[in-house]
Amino acid sequence: MSNAAPLLEVRNLRVEFPTRRGTLVALDDVSFSIAPGEVLGVVGESGAGKSMTGAAIIGLLEPPGRIARGEILLNGKRIDNLRYEQMRRIRGKEIGAIFQDPLTTLNPLYTVGQQLTETMTTHLPINPAEARRRAIEWLELVGIPAAAQRIDSYPHEFSGGMRQRVVIALALCAEPRLIVADEPTTALDVSIQAQVIALLKTLAREKGTAMMLVTHDMGVIAETADRVAVMYAGRIAEIGPVREVVKHANHPYSAGLMASIPPLDRRVERLAQIDGAMPRLSAIPRGCAYNPRCPKVFSRCADERPDLMDAGTTRAACWLYASEVPHG
Amino acid sequence: MFAFIVSRILQALPVLLSVALISFAMFAYVGDPVAIMLGQDYTQAQRDALVAELGLDRPFWVQFATFIGNAAQGEFGLSYRLSRPVADLIAERAPATLELAFTAAVLALLVGVPMGVYTGLYRNSWLSRFFLTFSLIGVSLPTFLIGILLILVFAVWLGWLPSFGRGDTVRLGAWTTGFLTVSGLKALVLPAITLGLFQLTLIMRLVRAEMLEVLRADYIKFARARGLPNRAVHFGHALKNTLVPVITIVGLQLGAIIAFAIVTETVFQWPGMGLLFIQSVGAADIPVMSAYLLLISLVFVTINLIVDLLYYAVDPRLRIGRGKGGH
Ligand SMILES: Nc1ncnc2c1ncn2[C@@H]1O[C@H](COP(=O)(O)OP(=O)(O)OP(=O)(O)O)[C@@H](O)[C@H]1O
Ligand code: SF4
Ligand SMILES: [Mg+2]
Numbered sequence: 001m002s003n004a005a006p007l008l009e010v011r012n013l014r015v016e017f018p019t020r021r022g023t024l025v026a027l028d029d030v031s032f033s034i035a036p037g038e039v040l041g042v043v044g045e046s047g048a049g050k051s052m053t054g055a056a057i058i059g060l061l062e063p064p065g066r067i068a069r070g071e072i073l074l075n076g077k078r079i080d081n082l083r084y085e086q087m088r089r090i091r092g093k094e095i096g097a098i099f100q101d102p103l104t105t106l107n108p109l110y111t112v113g114q115q116l117t118e119t120m121t122t123h124l125p126i127n128p129a130e131a132r133r134r135a136i137e138w139l140e141l142v143g144i145p146a147a148a149q150r151i152d153s154y155p156h157e158f159s160g161g162m163r164q165r166v167v168i169a170l171a172l173c174a175e176p177r178l179i180v181a182d183e184p185t186t187a188l189d190v191s192i193q194a195q196v197i198a199l200l201k202t203l204a205r206e207k208g209t210a211m212m213l214v215t216h217d218m219g220v221i222a223e224t225a226d227r228v229a230v231m232y233a234g235r236i237a238e239i240g241p242v243r244e245v246v247k248h249a250n251h252p253y254s255a256g257l258m259a260s261i262p263p264l265d266r267r268v269e270r271l272a273q274i275d276g277a278m279p280r281l282s283a284i285p286r287g288c289a290y291n292p293r294c295p296k297v298f299s300r301c302a303d304e305r306p307d308l309m310d311a312g313t314t315r316a317a318c319w320l321y322a323s324e325v326p327h328g
Numbered sequence: 329m330f331a332f333i334v335s336r337i338l339q340a341l342p343v344l345l346s347v348a349l350i351s352f353a354m355f356a357y358v359g360d361p362v363a364i365m366l367g368q369d370y371t372q373a374q375r376d377a378l379v380a381e382l383g384l385d386r387p388f389w390v391q392f393a394t395f396i397g398n399a400a401q402g403e404f405g406l407s408y409r410l411s412r413p414v415a416d417l418i419a420e421r422a423p424a425t426l427e428l429a430f431t432a433a434v435l436a437l438l439v440g441v442p443m444g445v446y447t448g449l450y451r452n453s454w455l456s457r458f459f460l461t462f463s464l465i466g467v468s469l470p471t472f473l474i475g476i477l478l479i480l481v482f483a484v485w486l487g488w489l490p491s492f493g494r495g496d497t498v499r500l501g502a503w504t505t506g507f508l509t510v511s512g513l514k515a516l517v518l519p520a521i522t523l524g525l526f527q528l529t530l531i532m533r534l535v536r537a538e539m540l541e542v543l544r545a546d547y548i549k550f551a552r553a554r555g556l557p558n559r560a561v562h563f564g565h566a567l568k569n570t571l572v573p574v575i576t577i578v579g580l581q582l583g584a585i586i587a588f589a590i591v592t593e594t595v596f597q598w599p600g601m602g603l604l605f606i607q608s609v610g611a612a613d614i615p616v617m618s619a620y621l622l623l624i625s626l627v628f629v630t631i632n633l634i635v636d637l638l639y640y641a642v643d644p645r646l647r648i649g650r651g652k653g654g655h
Binding site for chain 1: 545546547549550551552553554555556557558560565568569642643644645
C-alpha cells in the first residue's frame with residue numbers, strides 16, 4: 001500500500017509553542033505518509049503529541065503554536081503554508097476531522113440537520129433542499145433510526161453514541177479523502193465503542209477514505225489500522241505495518257507499550273508497566289528522549305538523538321538499529 | 329408554552345404583592361397624609377371627615393385590599409402635591425421616560441453587541457484596546473457626571489444640542505412622542521447617551537467575555553474543522569451561543585434603565601416619571617411614590633417574563649419535551 005503515491009505526506013514537521021519561559025517544542029522531526037484509502041493508527045502515552053499532529057494537519061494549531069519547520073503535503077501540494085481562507089476550503093472538503101467528545105463537538109443550538117446541510121452547502125455545489133435530502137441519507141448511513149424525523153432534532157436529544165455517529169456523518173458528508181480521527185471512541189460507553197469503530201471502518205472502506213486514527217485502544221488498532229505510528233515525546237518512535245509493530249515491535253518503547261496491553265483473548269492479572277513517566281516538553285532529555293526509561297540503553301543513547309532508521313520490518317528511532325559505526 | 333407563561337405569571341405574583349404591601353405601608357404610615365392635604369389650619373371635624381373619605385379609619389387589611397383592588401384598575405388616588413389623579417400624572421409622564429429608555433437601550437444594544445463581538449474576535453488589535461479603555465470610562469464614571477460633561481461640551485461649548493427638556497412633541501392619542509420632530513430628536517441625543525453609556529459598555533464587556541469563552545468551545549473548533557466560513561462560525565455558531573447570558577443581562581439592564589432614568593431625567597430636566605418621582609419625594613407625595621414603585625416592579629416582572637420566553641426561543645435544551653422532531 002505504501003508504494004502508491006501518498007495522499008498525505010508529513011515531512012520533518014516541527015511544532016513550537018513560544019512561551020515566556022522559552023520555546024517548547026511540541027513536535028519534532030515528525031515524518032510519515034498515508035496512502036489513499038489507508039488507515040494509519042497513531043498510539044503513544046498521553047502528551048506524546050498525537051492530537052498536536054492531527055491539529056497541524058488540519059491547520060488548526062492553537063495559537064501561539066506554530067509550524068516552525070517541515071512541510072505537510074496533500075496530493076503532492078503543500079498545505080502547511082496556505083492562507084486561512086485557502087485552508088478553510090480544504091477542511092471538511094478534503095480532510096475531515098472527528099474529535100474525542102461528541103457531547104461537546106456539536107453545536108447545542110443547531111439541529112443536526114442544520115449542521116449537516118451547512119457543511120454540505122459550504123463545500124458542494126448543491127442547494128439546501130438537495131443538502132437536506134443528502135443529510136437524511138447520511139444519518140441513515142451512520143445508523144440513526146428514523147433519520148427523516150430525527151434530522152430536525154437537537155444534539156441533546158441524542159445519546160452519546162448517536163451523537164458520535166452524527167459527528168462521523170459531519171466529517172464524511174463533503175466526501176473528504178482523508179479523515180483525522182482523534183480518539184473517536186474514548187469518551188463513549190465501552191459497550192458502544194466497538195460499534196462506532198466498526199461503522200467508521202466500514203464507511204472509510206466503502207468510500208475509500210484514508211484515515212489517521214489516534215487511539216489508546218490497541219485492539220482497535222489491531223483490527224482497523226494498516227500501519228501504526230508510535231509516538232513518544234513529540235517524535236515518532238516507530239512506524240510500520242500493524243502486525244509487526246503490535247506483535248514484533250523493534251523499538252524498546254513500542255515493545256514496552258505493547259507489553260502493557262492486555263491480550264484480546266484472555267484477561268491478565270497485572271499489566272506490565274513501563275517504569276517512569278514521559279518527560280515534560282520543557283525537560284526532554286538529551287540524546288534519545290526515551291533513554292531514562294529504556295531497558296536497553298547504552299552509551300550512545302545519552303548523547304545523540306536517533307532519527308527513524310530501517311529496523312528490518314519497521315522503521316524505528318533507536319540506536320540499536322544503526323548500521324554504521326558512530327563517528328568520533 | 330401557554331402553561332409556561334401562566335406558571336411564570338403565578339411565580340411573579342408574590343413579588344408584586346410584596347412590593348404592593350411595601351408601597352401601601354408607605355402610603356398608610358409614612359408621614360401624615362391628612363395633615364399634608366389639609367394644610368396648616370383645620371378643625372378636628374374637617375380632619376375626621378377627610379379620614380373617613382380616604383378610608384383611613386378602616387382596618388389595615390381592608391385598606392390593603394382596597395388599595396390592591398384600586399391599583400389593579402390603575403387607581404392610585406390623588407397626588408397630595410398636585411391634587412390630580414396619580415394615574416393621570418403617570419400616564420402623562422410615561423411616554424417621555426419610555427422613549428428615552430427605549431432609545432438608550434437600542435443604542436446600547438446596536439453599539440454594544442458589535443463592539444463586544446469585535447473585541448472578542450480581535451482581542452489584540454489597537455481598536456479593541458481603545459474600546460476596552462473607553463468602556464472603563466463608561467463603567468466607572470457616575471451617570472450624573474457623564475450627563476454634566478456632555479452638556480458642557482455639546483450644549484454649552486459647541487451649542488449643537490439642547491441641554492434640557494424634551495423639545496417639541498407630537499400628540500398621538502394618549503401618547504406624546506418626541507420622535508417626530510427635529511427638536512425632539514435633538515433633545516433625545518444627550519440624555520440617551522448618558523442613560524445608555526453604562527449599559528453599552530456593560531453589554532460590550534459581557535459579549536466580549538462570552539465570545540472569548542465560546543470561541544474556545546469544541547463545537548467552534550469543530551465548525552472550523554468542517555471548513556465553515558468565518559462569518560458563519562463567528563456570527564452564527566459563536567454569537568448565538570453567547571445570547572443566553574447576554575439576554576439575561578440586557579433584560580435586567582433594560583429594567584434598570586427605566587428604573588434609574590431618575591438621575592438622567594434630573595440632570596436633563598427630562599419630563600418623565602423619574603423626574604416626577606424625585607419631585608414627589610421632595611414633597612412627600614406618597615401616592616405618586618407608591619404608584620411609581622409598583623409600576624417599576626411591574627416593569628421588572630414583565631421583562632423577566634420576556635427574558636424567560638427569549639431563553640426558550642434561543643436554547644432548545646430548555647424546551648420542555650421535544651422540539652418539532654420525532655420521538
Ligand atoms: N497550548 C499549548 N501550549 C503549550 N503546550 C501545549 C499546548 N497544548 C498542548 N501542549 C503540549 O503538547 C504536547 C502534546 O499534546 P497532545 O495533545 O498532542 O498529546 P496527545 O498525544 O494527544 O495526548 P492525549 O493522549 O492525552 O490526548 C503535550 O505535552 C502538551 O502538554
Ligand atoms: S536509542 Fe537507546 S535509549 Fe533510545 S530506545 Fe534505543 S536503546 Fe533505548
Ligand atoms: Mg490527544
